[in-house]
Amino acid sequence: MPMTNILSSFRGKKAGRAFILPAVIILLLLTIFPFLFSLFLSFGKVSFLGGLQIHFAGLKNWLRLFNDERFYNALSNTVLIAVIAVAMEYVLGLGLVLLLNRGVKGSTFFRVLFFLPMMLTPIAVGYMWRMMFNPTRGPINHVLPLLGLPAVGWLTEPKIVLYSIILTDIWQWTPFMILILFAGLQSIPPALLEAAKVDGASGWRLFREIIFPLLIPASIAAILLRTIEVLKIVDKIYILTGGGPGIYSESMTLFGYSLGLRAFDLAYGATIAFSLFATILVISIIFLLMTRRSQEISLE
Amino acid sequence: MFKKTRKSRLILVLCVSAVLLSALGISPALAQKRFEGIEITVFTQTPPFIAKPVQMFRADWEKETGGKVRLITAPWAELYPKMFSSFALGAKNYDIIIFPAAYLADFASNEFLAPLDTFIAADTRIDWLDILPVYREKISTYAGTTYAITMDGDSHMFYYRRDAIENPEHQAKFKAEYGYDLAPPKTWAEVRDVAEFFNGWDWDGDGREEYGVVEGMRKGAQGFWTFFSRSAAYTSIPGQAQGLFFDPETMNPLINDPGHVRALEDWIEMIEFGVPGMINMDNGEVRSVYAAGEAALAIDWGDVGVISDTDPGSTVKGKVGYSILPGTTRAWDYVKESWVDFPEVNHAPYLAFGGWIAGIDAKSDNVEAAYDFLSYLGSPENSYICVTTPETGFNPYRESHFEKLAGWYGYGFVHPEDYLGAIEATIAHSNVQPDIRIPGAFRYFEALDAQLAMALAGAKTAKQALDDAAKEWEAISQDLGKEKQLKNYRASLGLPIE
Numbered sequence: 122m123p124m125t126n127i128l129s130s131f132r133g134k135k136a137g138r139a140f141i142l143p144a145v146i147i148l149l150l151l152t153i154f155p156f157l158f159s160l161f162l163s164f165g166k167v168s169f170l171g172g173l174q175i176h177f178a179g180l181k182n183w184l185r186l187f188n189d190e191r192f193y194n195a196l197s198n199t200v201l202i203a204v205i206a207v208a209m210e211y212v213l214g215l216g217l218v219l220l221l222n223r224g225v226k227g228s229t230f231f232r233v234l235f236f237l238p239m240m241l242t243p244i245a246v247g248y249m250w251r252m253m254f255n256p257t258r259g260p261i262n263h264v265l266p267l268l269g270l271p272a273v274g275w276l277t278e279p280k281i282v283l284y285s286i287i288l289t290d291i292w293q294w295t296p297f298m299i300l301i302l303f304a305g306l307q308s309i310p311p312a313l314l315e316a317a318k319v320d321g322a323s324g325w326r327l328f329r330e331i332i333f334p335l336l337i338p339a340s341i342a343a344i345l346l347r348t349i350e351v352l353k354i355v356d357k358i359y360i361l362t363g364g365g366p367g368i369y370s371e372s373m374t375l376f377g378y379s380l381g382l383r384a385f386d387l388a389y390g391a392t393i394a395f396s397l398f399a400t401i402l403v404i405s406i407i408f409l410l411m412t413r414r415s416q417e418i419s420l421e
Numbered sequence: 422m423f424k425k426t427r428k429s430r431l432i433l434v435l436c437v438s439a440v441l442l443s444a445l446g447i448s449p450a451l452a453q454k455r456f457e458g459i460e461i462t463v464f465t466q467t468p469p470f471i472a473k474p475v476q477m478f479r480a481d482w483e484k485e486t487g488g489k490v491r492l493i494t495a496p497w498a499e500l501y502p503k504m505f506s507s508f509a510l511g512a513k514n515y516d517i518i519i520f521p522a523a524y525l526a527d528f529a530s531n532e533f534l535a536p537l538d539t540f541i542a543a544d545t546r547i548d549w550l551d552i553l554p555v556y557r558e559k560i561s562t563y564a565g566t567t568y569a570i571t572m573d574g575d576s577h578m579f580y581y582r583r584d585a586i587e588n589p590e591h592q593a594k595f596k597a598e599y600g601y602d603l604a605p606p607k608t609w610a611e612v613r614d615v616a617e618f619f620n621g622w623d624w625d626g627d628g629r630e631e632y633g634v635v636e637g638m639r640k641g642a643q644g645f646w647t648f649f650s651r652s653a654a655y656t657s658i659p660g661q662a663q664g665l666f667f668d669p670e671t672m673n674p675l676i677n678d679p680g681h682v683r684a685l686e687d688w689i690e691m692i693e694f695g696v697p698g699m700i701n702m703d704n705g706e707v708r709s710v711y712a713a714g715e716a717a718l719a720i721d722w723g724d725v726g727v728i729s730d731t732d733p734g735s736t737v738k739g740k741v742g743y744s745i746l747p748g749t750t751r752a753w754d755y756v757k758e759s760w761v762d763f764p765e766v767n768h769a770p771y772l773a774f775g776g777w778i779a780g781i782d783a784k785s786d787n788v789e790a791a792y793d794f795l796s797y798l799g800s801p802e803n804s805y806i807c808v809t810t811p812e813t814g815f816n817p818y819r820e821s822h823f824e825k826l827a828g829w830y831g832y833g834f835v836h837p838e839d840y841l842g843a844i845e846a847t848i849a850h851s852n853v854q855p856d857i858r859i860p861g862a863f864r865y866f867e868a869l870d871a872q873l874a875m876a877l878a879g880a881k882t883a884k885q886a887l888d889d890a891a892k893e894w895e896a897i898s899q900d901l902g903k904e905k906q907l908k909n910y911r912a913s914l915g916l917p918i919e
Contacts, residue, residue, distance in 0.1 A: 166900075276698065277701050279880070363639050363642060363701075364640050365639060365701060365874050366874065367878030375641075382498055382502075383863060384863055384866075385863060386864055
C-alpha cells in the first residue's frame with residue numbers, strides 16, 4: 122500500500138479515534154464508573170467503624186427494600202405525582218399552545234410570561250409556594266374565607282399534600298410543554314392546514330386529524346422528558362414538606378437522600394437510587410412501546 | 422550632648438536585653454512569630470453561622486503568631502462525609518474541624534482526633550475550668566479523654582409570653598377554668614393547659630387570633646430533638662444512668678417504654694393547641710412565628726430568645742420569659758420497669774444537639790499551631806465576643822459568659838439576666854441529659870424521625886410508632902455491631918466499658 126494511502130487511512134480512522142479517546146475515557150470515568158460503583162454498593166455493606174470498609178452483602182439491601190413499607194409509600198407517591206402532574210401539564214400546555222397559535226392579542230407577551238416559572242430554580246419555587254400555602258400568613262388561605270370557603274391545610278393534610286405538590290409542579294413546568302409543543306406546531310406546514318380549511322375542515326376536525334397527529338412526536342418527547350424529571354422529584358418536596366406530614370409526601374429521591382445522606386446508610390441509599398433508576402427505565406420503555414403503537418396507528 | 426547620651430543609653434539597653442534573651446535561649450523575633458510559615462486549615466459549616474468566629478479572629482491570631490488560617494466551608498449535609506473521608510483516607514485535608522458534638526464518638530472511636538488533655542493542662546489562656554462541667558467533662562470527651570474544645574453551648578429551653586401570663590384578666594379566667602393559678606408552666610401537664618387556654622383567641626389585643634404553642638415538628642428537620650426534650654423528664658430519674666436512648670447494660674432501645682409513649686401522646690395533643698401548620702414547621706419557622714407574636718409558648722434552642730429581643734422585626738421584644746424545660750411529677754424507671762412518683766417536679770433538661778465543638782486531626786502536621794488557634798478562639802475573652810455577636814451561631818457555655826451582662830445588653834437583650842439564668846439552670850442542672858453520642862447517631866435519629874412524623878400525622882398511634890422505631894433501632898445496632906455500640910454508648914456516658 123502506498124505511504125500516502127496509509128497516512129490517509131490513519132488520518133481518517135485511527136487519528137479520529139485517538140482524538141475522541143480522551144473524551145471517551147473522561148465520560149467513562151465520570152458516568153460509568155460511579156454508576157457501576159453505586160450498583161456494587163447496593164450489594165454491599167458500608168462500615169465506618171475502624172475506617173471506611175465495604176463488604177459484600179449479597180441481596181440483603183434489596184430484600185430489606187422489598188420489605189420496607191416506606192419504599193412502597195415513596196414509590197406510589199412518586200408515580201402518582203408523575204402521572205397526574207405530567208398529564209395536567211400536557212393538557213394545559215396543549216390548550217395554551219393552541220390559544221397562542223391563534224394569534225390572540227398580546228400573544229407574544231403571554232408567551233414570555235408563561236415561560237417565566239420554568240426559569241426559576243425549584244428551590245425558589247418551593248419557598249415561594251411554601252409561603253403561598255402558609256396556613257395563617259399565606260395569601261391563599263387569606264382569600265378563601267373571603268369567598269366563603271374554609272382555610273385549607275395545604276401542606277399539612279395527608280389527603281391534600283400530594284395535590285399541593287402537583288399544583289406547584291404544574292405551575293412551574295407547564296411552560297416546558299408549551300415550549301416543545303409550540304415548536305412542534307410551528308413545524309406543521311401552513312399549506313397543509315390551508316388545504317384542509319379549503320376542503321371545509323372544521324376547527325375540531327383540523328385539530329383531530331391534522332394538528333394532533335403531527336404533534337405526536339413532539340408530545341412523546343415532552344411527556345417522556347417530563348416524566349423522567351418528575352420521577353426524580355426531590356427539591357420542591359424537600360422545601361415544601363420535607364416528605365411530611367408523616368411520610369405522605371415522601372418521594373423516592375427524598376427517601377434515598379434521607380437514608381443515604383442523612384442517616385449515612387450509603388449502601389441502602391444506593392439500593393433506593395437503583396430501584397428508582399429501574400422504575401424510570403421500566404416506565405420509559407412501557408411508554409415508548411405504547412406511543413410507538415399509537416404512532417403507527419396515526420400514520421395508518 | 423543630651424541627645425547623644427540618650428541614644429547611647431538606648432543602645433546599651435537593647436544590647437543588654439539581647440544578651441539576656443540570648444542567654445535564656447529566646448530570640449525576640451521568633452518569640453513573637455512562633456508559627457511563621459505554618460498554614461492551618463479549618464473546616465466547618467458555610468458562613469455566617471459557625472464559620473463567622475473563625476473569620477472574626479483569624480487575622481489577629483495570624484498577626485500575633487505569624488501563622489496563616491485557611492477556612493474551608495461546606496453546607497450542613499456535606500460536613501460529615503467530607504470530614505470522615507478526609508480522616509479515613511488519611512488525606513489530612515483539614516487540621517481543625519468545627520463539628521456537631523454528635524459526631525465525636527465516630528471520630529474519637531476511630532482515633533481520628535488528637536487527644537488534647539496535655540495541651541489543655543499546659544494552657545494558661547483557655548481557662549478550662551471556666552467551661553461548665555457538662556461541656557468539658559461530657560460533650561468534649563470520649564472514654565475519659567478530651568478530644569475537642571467547646572465552642573458553643575446548645576440546649577433546648579422553654580419560652581412563654583410574660584405579658585399574656587402576667588395579665589390579671591387572663592389569670593382570673595384561667596383560674597376559673599383550670600382551678601389553679603396561671604403562671605409560667607413548670608410541668609408538661611401545665612404546658613398543655615396553658616397552651617389550650619391561649620389557643621384560638623386574640624389575647625394580646627392586636628386584632629388577630631393567637632395560638633397556644635409553637636414547636637418544631639417537621640419531618641426531616643429538628644423534630645426528634647423536640648420530642649426528646651419532652652420525653653427526658655418522663656424517662657430520666659436523678660442519679661440513674663441515662664434512660665433516654667438505650668439501656669446502658671444491654672444496648673436495648675428504651676424509646677418505646679411507657680415514659681416515651683406518654684411524652685409522644687402529649688406531643689401529639691399539642692397539635693390541637695398549636696399555630697396552624699405547626700406539623701410542617703422547622704425551628705427556623707418556629708423562631709419567626711414566635712417573634713411575630715403568634716404563640717404564647719415555644720420550645721427552641723437559645724435562638725427564640727435572641728430573635729425575639731434583638732431582631733428589628735420582632736413584635737415581642739421585652740415580652741418573652743425564659744425557663745428551663747418543664748418537668749414531670751412521675752418518670753418511668755427502666756431498671757425496675759415501673760413509674761416513680763416525685764413529691765417535687767422532676768426536671769431533666771436536654772442538651773439537644775450538644776453544640777459545636779472543635780477538634781484536631783490526629784495526623785495533622787500542625788497540631789501545636791492548630792491547638793493554639795483553638796485556644797485563642799475559645800479563650801474566655803474571645804468566646805464572650807462570639808456568644809454576644811449576631812450570626813456566630815454560638816451560645817454561652819462558660820461561667821464567665823453568664824457573669825458579664827454588658828455584652829448581652831449591647832446585643833439587644835431586655836432581660837439578659839433571665840435569659841442567661843434559664844440557660845445556666847439548664848446546663849448546670851444535676852439531671853441534665855446529654856444528646857446521643859455514638860457512631861451512627863444520625864441513623865438512629867432518621868429512623869425515629871420518620872416514625873414520629875407518622876405518629877404526628879395520625880398514621881400510627883404513639884405506641885405503634887415507637888415500637889416500630891425501637892425495632893429499627895435494634896436492627897441498626899445489630900448492623901453496626903451491638904457489642905461495639907454498647908461499648909461506645911457506655912463510653913459516651915462516662916461509664917466503665919468492661
